[in-house]
Amino acid sequence: MSGINYRTLAVVGSQWGDEGKGKITDYFAQKADFVVRWAGGDNAGHTIMIKGVKYKLSIVPSGVFNKYSINVIGNGCVVNLRKLISEIKYLQENGFNCHNLRISDRAHLIFPYHIKIDELQEEYRQKDSIGTTKKGIGPCYQDKAERIGIRLGDLFDEAGFLQKLENNLRFKNEVLTKVFNTSGFDPKLIWKEYLDLFQQIKDLVTDTSILVDNAIHQHKKVLFEGAQGVMLDLDHGTYPFVTSSNPTAASIPVGVGIAPRYINNVIGIVKAYNTRVGTGPFPSEIFGETEQYIREVGQEYGTVSGRARRIGWFDGVLMKHSLRISGYTSMAIMLLDVLSKIKELKICVGYEYEGTQIDYVPSTIKEYEKCQPILITMPGWEEDITTVTTFEELPHNAQKYLMKLEEIVGVPISLFSVGPDREQTILMNEEIF
Numbered sequence: 295m296s297g298i299n300y301r302t303l304a305v306v307g308s309q310w311g312d313e314g315k316g317k318i319t320d321y322f323a324q325k326a327d328f329v330v331r332w333a334g335g336d337n338a339g340h341t342i343m344i345k346g347v348k349y350k351l352s353i354v355p356s357g358v359f360n361k362y363s364i365n366v367i368g369n370g371c372v373v374n375l376r377k378l379i380s381e382i383k384y385l386q387e388n389g390f391n392c393h394n395l396r397i398s399d400r401a402h403l404i405f406p407y408h409i410k411i412d413e414l415q416e417e418y419r420q421k422d423s424i425g426t427t428k429k430g431i432g433p434c435y436q437d438k439a440e441r442i443g444i445r446l447g448d449l450f451d452e453a454g455f456l457q458k459l460e461n462n463l464r465f466k467n468e469v470l471t472k473v474f475n476t477s478g479f480d481p482k483l484i485w486k487e488y489l490d491l492f493q494q495i496k497d498l499v500t501d502t503s504i505l506v507d508n509a510i511h512q513h514k515k516v517l518f519e520g521a522q523g524v525m526l527d528l529d530h531g532t533y534p535f536v537t538s539s540n541p542t543a544a545s546i547p548v549g550v551g552i553a554p555r556y557i558n559n560v561i562g563i564v565k566a567y568n569t570r571v572g573t574g575p576f577p578s579e580i581f582g583e584t585e586q587y588i589r590e591v592g593q594e595y596g597t598v599s600g601r602a603r604r605i606g607w608f609d610g611v612l613m614k615h616s617l618r619i620s621g622y623t624s625m626a627i628m629l630l631d632v633l634s635k636i637k638e639l640k641i642c643v644g645y646e647y648e649g650t651q652i653d654y655v656p657s658t659i660k661e662y663e664k665c666q667p668i669l670i671t672m673p674g675w676e677e678d679i680t681t682v683t684t685f686e687e688l689p690h691n692a693q694k695y696l697m698k699l700e701e702i703v704g705v706p707i708s709l710f711s712v713g714p715d716r717e718q719t720i721l722m723n724e725e726i727f
């Protein structure tokens with residue numbers, strides 16, 4: 295039956311990741327029954343700040359700070375068991391238990407050999423390296439697509455698990471020793487370690503597709519937490535400088551195991567400017583004083599790797615591409631406070647490609663690298679806005695900047711953020727979740 299308004303909201307990274315998805319997921323998680331991750335692994339780094347205390351998560355969903363919500367790692371995610379267990383311990387030590395965590399039995403496992411291969415491939419690519427997080431993400435999804443991946447549910451069958459490891463390592467060890475001239479891995483050692491780790495979380499492993507589907511049908515509030523961003527999407531990002539999964543809203547049904555019609559609200563998480571970690575084209579990138587100023591004020595260093603993030607102006611062409619693919623019903627504009635005290639703010643409104651103006655993201659890197667940003671200038675504001683609690687309290691030029699972003703993208707802003715803390719969030723539309 296059409297017309298049923300399911301109580302779901304998807305939180306999607308609209309740019310190159312690190313837009314503040316963790317912060318917004320935590321914010322809405324305060325009223326969510328379920329918080330569900332659908333893609334990626336511990337390449338994600340999500341920062342949450344609650345009353346001045348910062349928490350960093352990579353694989354556990356950011357709903358874990360609400361003890362009443364159930365947090366789900368969906369089948370579309372790839373899971374490093376060592377990392378998962380260390381994150382659970384870190385949370386426990388900080389007073390947050392993970393009893394409400396559930397992990398899909400269909401999620402694929404990241405093994406030490408995936409990490410090693412990720413490192414070696416990056417080294418091998420030299421100047422063409424992607425700048426991956428070296429967490430084994432690509433090699434793990436590669437095994438999944440090749441149909442030799444090992445899933446969490448496989449660990450219930452100990453003998454079968456060993457056989458899969460042995461089969462996989464027979465080939466991979468040949469490559470490691472003969473192509474890369476390095477040591478291989480002992481399947482028995484990995485088997486033992488992983489079974490030990492698995493013991494600690496196996497009660498949390500279940501068919502999460504059934505769990506989430508039931509929750510939606512019972513009209514529970516279900517929040518979907520994205521990782522990465524649309525420009526890092528395997529199909530729609532700046533291929534090959536992308537991750538190996540699909541961070542777009544379109545991949546939620548596949549990565550969770552639910553029907554597409556349940557995704558009726560999508561909030562695009564949008565940085566008020568732009569950042570990118572790793573290599574690849576970035577038309578609105580800026581260099582010099584303003585770049586350094588934004589990096590320092592915004593503390594733009596990778597949560598996972600500590601790498602300095604590249605900085606750029608807000609890019610309207612990118613956002614239209616992102617909107618077409620992920621279908622935002624509203625936007626959250628993040629890190630607006632970082633732009634205070636910059637005299638003139640620029641916004642990219644088009645690209646110049648070989649002498650002609652274009653308004654789309656070209657499919658090849660060669661073309662995209664040649665795109666020059668067409669920039670408009672907006673007047674900045676001097677005031678510190680970190681204590682603002684309403685749109686009306688914002689300086690006039692900050693209001694105008696937000697309204698310009700809304701006009702360019704063509705999607706209403708439902709929320710804006712003026713600092714990392716949960717409390718520095720201004721909700722403009724109470725109805726979105």
Ligand code: GDP
Nearest residue numbers: 312313314315316339340341629711712713714
């Ligand atoms: P995610 O990967 O999308 O969850 O984003 P990250 O956590 O990797 O990066 C966002 C960074 O910006 C984190 O350090 C957040 O604490 C911080 N942050 C989020 N919102 C705001 C904001 O409105 N203002 C400022 N100054 N920092 C913010």
Ligand code: IMO
Nearest residue numbers: 311312337338339425426427521522537571572
């Ligand atoms: P969150 O969820 C920013 C980037 C890497 C690299 C490319 C491929 O915190 O927004 P991978 O290790 O996935 O094979 O690396 O993708 N990347 C991210 N950049 N935020 C992320 O996640 C990212 N996850 C991967 O820097 O360029």
Ligand code: MG
Nearest residue numbers: 312339340597
């Ligand atoms: Mg991040």
